[in-house]
Amino acid sequence: MESKEVVKLLGFWVSPFTMRVEWVLRLKGVEYEYIEEDIFNKTPLLLELNPVHKKVPVLIHGEKVILESSVILEYIDETWKQFPILPRDPYDRAMARFWGKVAEEKVMMNAWRSVYTQFEEEKEGYLKHAMESLEKIEEVLVQGKSKFFGGEKIGYLDIALGCMSYTVPVWEEVGSLKIVDPILFPSTAVWMENFRNHPVIKDKLPPRDETVVYCQRRRKEIGATARNG
Template sequence: MAAQVKLVGFWASPFAFRVEWALKLKGVEFEYIEEDIFNKSNRLLELNPVHKKVPVLVHDQKIIAESFVILEYIDETWTQNPLLPQDPHKRAMARFWTKFAEEKLLEPAWTSMWYKGEEKERAEKLAMEALEKIEEQLKGNKYFGGDDHDTIGYLDIAIGWISYWLPVWEEVGSMKILDPEKFPSITAWKIRLLDHPKIRDSLPPRDKLLEYFHKRSQVLYSYYGSQFSSMN
């Protein structure tokens, strides 16, 4: 009997899609369970009582939370189509750049979507500086890859949100972070990644994402915006 795998996610979450992509690239069959993160179910609270967030992976009644932890669990459990490099140094570098992108790129890119004025400009600048470093890592390669750079690897999945979510955030926030002329390698990688059938066929509708993040942006600014106004 095949192992039972369930993924609890949210349709707009790039973190949940990391896990979905990894499972599909590995050829692992799974049941997807949609969660309303604004009205969290008892199921989610029981599965992830610490953070109360998606994604959550359930495998043979074992529960794993946090997207990067889940990615490594998937890679170690299903060894076909490895995501992390076998070489220890390359593996360490993949983890390093994953952490870098999460801390130095994702956070300012996300907040620049709904920040205003000087705070917005500062966040955009930080995001572009981070992209410059990531661009250097990719130059001359198709993918960030695992042991080679011809296939999608752990880092590609970890920062895959750049390819689809970042352009949506740019449109919502009336900004430009991923400039094709400044970042030709990342731009080519983005197109290549989104054209991969395991990625392309599982993306949420762009118009629906735009509507969702427009609303989120308005909510976040109405909640935090007065704090910025008082600082200027």
């Protein structure tokens, strides 16, 4: 039976981890209240609900509090059965989780570092590591021969990688580099466009201009901290 308890989400407008949770809630048609947090001036509510990491997203479902985006995604998928995002087969589920972790820790983290590092030699190294992992992701997509990683509909790995569709083009502009070259990664480039243009996704993406300004400002702030540190 579908849960009728009130659902609230604490998030930050440009956070890819917040976006993941919102996408899944919207795909499943779950009504929720969104509460914007200032992650640079954290509220007592956030600190109370997530005293360990002090980060968003935080999902509140009735009296229950669920933390960490990947954990939240699985909780949502198990609580609201409509539009399942994780495969039913145990092996397929394990592989979706594995590649989701690769996407987060190897592709996105190294891509982020390549943009925000202040040292050119580090930039090249991080970019190289990101693209090496992206090659493996490209192979997974090619093998599936479908519109999304989840087949003809969005699945767990699409959600895990989804922030690439809007964040990477911004990072490329801000960092003056190329991460997803459509010649090297044609299937990934097409997937990014498919994901970004999905009706549910495109209505819940941060404004590009504001995201560029935010990332430029953060790059300067991180650079100033590195120089003064």
